[in-house]
Amino acid sequence: MADHALRTQRLNPPNKSLPYLLTFPAFIALIGILYPFILGVYYTFTNYTLTDPGNIRFVGLANYLDIFRSLDFWKAFCLTFVFASSVVIIELVLGLGVALLLKDTFPGVRILQSFLIIPMMIPPIVSALMWKVILLPTDQGVLNRILDLVGIEPIAWLGDSATALVSMILIDVWIYSPFAILIFLAGLQSLPKEPYEAARVDGASGWFMFRKLTLPLLLPCIVLVTLFRLIDSLKVFDIIYATTKGGPAGATMTLHIQSYFEAIRWFRMGRGMVYLFVLWLLCFTFSKALSRLWTKALMR
Amino acid sequence: MTNWKCCISSRLAAAILCAFCLLLFCQCSKNDSKSAEIHLLLNRHPFTESILRFLPEYERKTGVKVRTLLLSEEEYFEKLITELSSRSSFYDLFMLGFPHLWQYAKAGWLEPLDPYVENPSLTPANWDPHDFFPELIACSRWNLKQGTGLGEGHLWALPVNEEAYVIFYRKDLFERFHVKPPATYEEVYQAAKALTRKVDGQQIYGFGHRGVRSWSTIHPGYLTAFASWGARDFDESMHCVIDSPQGIEITDLFIRTLKQGGPPGWPSYTWYEGKEAFLSGRFAMWFDANHQAAAFENPAKSQIAGKVGYLLPPAGPDGQIRSSTWVWSLAMNAASRKKDAAWRFLTWATSKEMLQRTVPHENINPTRRSVWNDPKTVEATNWAQGEYRRTAQLLLSKYARIRWTPSTYVTQAGDRWAAALQEIYEGSRTAEQALKSAAEDINQMVSK
Numbered sequence: 001m002a003d004h005a006l007r008t009q010r011l012n013p014p015n016k017s018l019p020y021l022l023t024f025p026a027f028i029a030l031i032g033i034l035y036p037f038i039l040g041v042y043y044t045f046t047n048y049t050l051t052d053p054g055n056i057r058f059v060g061l062a063n064y065l066d067i068f069r070s071l072d073f074w075k076a077f078c079l080t081f082v083f084a085s086s087v088v089i090i091e092l093v094l095g096l097g098v099a100l101l102l103k104d105t106f107p108g109v110r111i112l113q114s115f116l117i118i119p120m121m122i123p124p125i126v127s128a129l130m131w132k133v134i135l136l137p138t139d140q141g142v143l144n145r146i147l148d149l150v151g152i153e154p155i156a157w158l159g160d161s162a163t164a165l166v167s168m169i170l171i172d173v174w175i176y177s178p179f180a181i182l183i184f185l186a187g188l189q190s191l192p193k194e195p196y197e198a199a200r201v202d203g204a205s206g207w208f209m210f211r212k213l214t215l216p217l218l219l220p221c222i223v224l225v226t227l228f229r230l231i232d233s234l235k236v237f238d239i240i241y242a243t244t245k246g247g248p249a250g251a252t253m254t255l256h257i258q259s260y261f262e263a264i265r266w267f268r269m270g271r272g273m274v275y276l277f278v279l280w281l282l283c284f285t286f287s288k289a290l291s292r293l294w295t296k297a298l299m300r
Numbered sequence: 301m302t303n304w305k306c307c308i309s310s311r312l313a314a315a316i317l318c319a320f321c322l323l324l325f326c327q328c329s330k331n332d333s334k335s336a337e338i339h340l341l342l343n344r345h346p347f348t349e350s351i352l353r354f355l356p357e358y359e360r361k362t363g364v365k366v367r368t369l370l371l372s373e374e375e376y377f378e379k380l381i382t383e384l385s386s387r388s389s390f391y392d393l394f395m396l397g398f399p400h401l402w403q404y405a406k407a408g409w410l411e412p413l414d415p416y417v418e419n420p421s422l423t424p425a426n427w428d429p430h431d432f433f434p435e436l437i438a439c440s441r442w443n444l445k446q447g448t449g450l451g452e453g454h455l456w457a458l459p460v461n462e463e464a465y466v467i468f469y470r471k472d473l474f475e476r477f478h479v480k481p482p483a484t485y486e487e488v489y490q491a492a493k494a495l496t497r498k499v500d501g502q503q504i505y506g507f508g509h510r511g512v513r514s515w516s517t518i519h520p521g522y523l524t525a526f527a528s529w530g531a532r533d534f535d536e537s538m539h540c541v542i543d544s545p546q547g548i549e550i551t552d553l554f555i556r557t558l559k560q561g562g563p564p565g566w567p568s569y570t571w572y573e574g575k576e577a578f579l580s581g582r583f584a585m586w587f588d589a590n591h592q593a594a595a596f597e598n599p600a601k602s603q604i605a606g607k608v609g610y611l612l613p614p615a616g617p618d619g620q621i622r623s624s625t626w627v628w629s630l631a632m633n634a635a636s637r638k639k640d641a642a643w644r645f646l647t648w649a650t651s652k653e654m655l656q657r658t659v660p661h662e663n664i665n666p667t668r669r670s671v672w673n674d675p676k677t678v679e680a681t682n683w684a685q686g687e688y689r690r691t692a693q694l695l696l697s698k699y700a701r702i703r704w705t706p707s708t709y710v711t712q713a714g715d716r717w718a719a720a721l722q723e724i725y726e727g728s729r730t731a732e733q734a735l736k737s738a739a740e741d742i743n744q745m746v747s748k
Contacts, residue, residue: 047748050385051407051708136573137565138582139503154503159511159565161726247513248567249722264378266712266745267403 037280043273050267063274072250072258077278080254083165084233087172091229092222094173095180100214102181103188113185120178128242131171132158135243158244161251168252171239176232180225187221188214219297227290231283255279337365338641341383341391343376346594347460347628348395350661351649358648364641384409389635392642396457396631398439398702399515399710404631405456406444406708411632412454416643427647431668433696436462439627442706447538450706457629458650459667463589464625464700465524466691467611468596470604473499473584484614485525485553488585492561495584506561508583509554511569513722515714519704520571521587521613522721523624525550527703528616533713534705540742542717543735550616552731555724567722579604587613589626590692591664597683610684610691612699625700627667665692713742 044063048056067073098116102109119127134142135157144154157167191214199209215222237256240246246253246261255275263272342348348370355366369391371379377400383391384404396404404410416422417429429437436459443453467488473495474481482488492506510517518526531547534540541547558566563577571588578586579595581603586592590610599605613623630649632642648654655663655671659680666672681689704710720738723729729737 050381051403053385053387137568138505138563138577140577140580140582154564156563156565156568159568161728244568245513247719247722248511248565249726249728250513250719261715264381265715267381 040273041277043270044277046270048269048273050263050269059270063270067271067274072253073275075250076253076255076258076275079165079252080234080236080256080279080282083168083172083236083252083254084230086169087176087233088226088229090169090173091177091180092225094177095225096184096218096222098177098181099184099188102185116178116181118178119175122175124175125238125242127175128171128239131167131174132243135167159248161248164244164248164251168236168240168243171243172233172236175239176229180229183221183225184218187218191217216300219300220294223290223294223297227287227294230286230290234283234286235279255282336363336641337367338392338638338645339390340366340368340645341376341380341394342368342370343373343395344370345395345461345628346662346664347658350658350663351654353661354654354657358645362644362648364645366645384633384635387635389633389637392633392636392638393630393646394633395460395628397626397628398706399704399714401440401456401629401631402442402706402710403708405442405454409634410456411634411636411639412456413458413632413643413646414455416639416646417455422640422643423647424651427651428670431652431670432459433462433667433669433672435696435701436627436667439625439702440629446707446709447534447536447705450702457631458646459627459629460650460655461591461628461663462625462665462667462696463591463627464623464665464692464695465520465588465613466590466695467521467613468578468586468588468592469609469611470581470584470607471609472607473504474609481609481611482585482614485528485550485557485616488614489553489557489561492557492585494561496561502581504584505563505577505582506584507557508562508569508574508577508586509558509566510571510574510588511558511566511722511725513567513715513718515711515718516571517718517721518714519624519626520589522551522554523703524587524613524622525554525616527622527624528613528620530616530618532705533703533717534707534746538705538707538746540713540739540746542720542742543732543739548731548735551721551724551735555721555731559725566725590688590695591662593681593683593688594662594664597688608684610687612691612694621699622703623695623700624703625695665696707746709742709746712745716741716745 043056045058045060046056047059047062102113102116122130136142136144137156137159138154139145139148141154141157143157148154155163157163195213195217196209199213204212235256236254237260240252240254240257241260244252246257256279259272259275259279261272262268262275342352352368352370355368359365369379376395380391380394380396380400384407387409401410437455438451440457440459441451441453441455443449467482469481473479474491476499477495477497479491479494480487482491488507495504495506497504509521526542526547529546529550531544531550532541563569563582569577574583574586574588575592575595577583579602593608593610596602596608597605612621615621630646632639632646636642650667652668652670655666655668656674656676659666659671659674659677664681666677671677678689681692683689704714716738720729720734723734724731
């Protein structure tokens with residue numbers, strides 16, 4: 001036996017560099033991710049201005065203090081939260097509701113399921129531009145044209161601070177609800193049948209089974225959808241950029257849009273990076289907490 | 301055995317390395333031999349779209365390959381700032397307006413063009429620099445001193461398109477409802493209110509203007525009105541003074557006009573949405589760039605062709621008319637490695653012949669006197685029985701000037717200023733409160 005092992009070793013000498021070779025691509029990817037990140041964090045402590053790249057000075061916490069003292073930052077911070085929590089709640093409820101309707105087989109269900117993923121196949125920026133046309137303020141807008149038929153005056157969906165954020169939420173829900181539906185549909189179709197049969201034998205109602213069986217068993221899916229959608233909606237940029245650019249009067253000015261204004265439009269890279277770093281901290285904290293919850297849900 | 305394998309693998313590695321170096325060398329020498337190739341970064345505009353048609357002709361004539369990247373305006377400026385701030389030499393020529401000219405010239409990203417203009421070996425004898433409107437050449441010069449020096453210092457770019465601001469109005473609606481074409485801003489307000497009504501079942505709004513949260517909202521009609529009231533953006537010491545009593549008064553009147561005589565959702569209007577709304581007959585007045593007449597008077601595109609009148613901007617309280625202006629120009633990257641080739645292209649693209657050939661493709665208004673007065677241009681722009689040309693000529697020669705104080709802060713200050721206008725429109729602040737708060741923020745931006 002030992003002789004055989006020795007012979008094998010002689011024929012295939014252990015390649016000491018193999019582990020390093022295998023991890024090399026990951027190492028390169030890590031540098032590719034970490035280098036811009038660390039550079040970005042470094043810029044938050046400098047006065048880096050795009051139009052004066054030769055004059056980068058260390059300014060300590062000045063950018064942070066300045067931004068944390070400004071009302072605009074806290075408005076953007078709250079708005080980002082309101083937007084993210086609203087879309088996540090709506091998409092969870094809508095996604096689960098539609099998935100429950102589609103889980104049973106009935107004629108045309110496959111076609112319906114294929115139609116549902118269309119919004120996800122369109123790039124978000126294109127969807128946002130399409131919605132911009134639908135939501136035009138006068139009767140040029142499709143929605144206002146329809147409302148006009150029932151005698152409702154045109155509404156400035158994107159041009160009024162009372163309705164602009166609601167419109168953003170509507171667009172996001174339209175684009176991303178199919179994602180929630182698909183995850184929930186997959187989850188529902190893989191649920192074990194036995195507990196339901198046992199509950200039915202015991203005379204449990206549909207609502208009871210939903211509360212006590214479906215929801216707990218679907219918890220990993222719920223956490224998964226929340227995780228993906230929350231991180232994505234905290235970082236929302238494309239939809240707002242294509243429609244309102246943070247207006248009217250700052251009604252849709254999220255952290256990401258504010259950072260775009262600071263860094264790209266006003267060239268203040270240092271300040272722009274502070275907004276992005278705060279956004280990263282938020283995403284990181286939530287993703288850590290939710291992935292821990294997801295692991296727990298899977299273990300149950 | 302192992303030694304033999306090792307030897308083979310190291311030879312193989314060496315061979316691969318040599319091949320790689322050889323390829324790299326070939327690539328580099330290929331790049332060197334490509335000196336007869338220039339790169340243009342352009343934004344979507346009638347000038348660029350028309351000049352692109354003639355590029356094959358230029359390539360055939362000179363043997364120089366011209367590679368272009370055409371982007372819509374927002375994406376264009378993002379790409380441009382990324383390229384220039386990284387000191388990339390890839391793009392040799394690009395388009396810009398004066399706020400960018402001031403920012404990029406100050407950053408050292410633009411090549412001064414005077415030495416090229418004065419060099420007879422690079423500049424064709426028939427490329428006449430004195431043929432450009434002197435006002436537009438002045439817009440392209442700056443001495444890099446914040447707050448002063450417009451028209452002084454180096455020539456940083458060559459003008460290819462000019463616009464000033466008029467009130468386009470629907471003659472048919474004004475006649476039908478017996479409203480007099482306005483001569484003052486108060487009359488604009490009254491007319492806007494009177495014409496916001498249902499006409500043959502369709503809702504018409506009296507007055508339209510851009511409204512998005514961007515400095516480009518400030519620039520056309522609003523800054524024209526603001527300047528007519530004697531108000532300014534900055535004083536001599538670069539202190540923001542948009543909250544002056546005159547500034548507050550005209551801002552209040554302007555926003556009141558939009559609220560009571562404009563479309564709902566004014567803050568969502570970009571220039572092209574406003575233009576489309578006027579084109580489809582939804583506005584009675586539209587205060588924007590005069591060259592949009594080309595679209596309004598084109599029966600293939602417009603429902604209002606032949607019904608449009610052109611009004612000079614109304615006079616301010618002192619009876620003086622003042623208009624803002626905008627100039628699109630071509631500039632050269634200071635980091636370019638093919639400056640001579642780039643300059644030769646620039647002289648070709650801004651020659652009398654080429655600018656004349658862009659006119660039928662809606663590149664209006666021309667920046668050369670000879671092109672503006674050419675019978676073909678006269679025929680192409682003789683809209684509303686010559687009313688268009690009369691107003692455009694008066695604007696260019698008498699009333700239209702850059703109304704921003706030359707500095708590198710125009711886009712930042714303008715974005716904040718536009719946010720203040722939206723706050724007034726929303727009713728969350730009065731004109732005085734919003735402008736005072738914006739002025740404070742702008743002063744803070746400038747002081748940093």
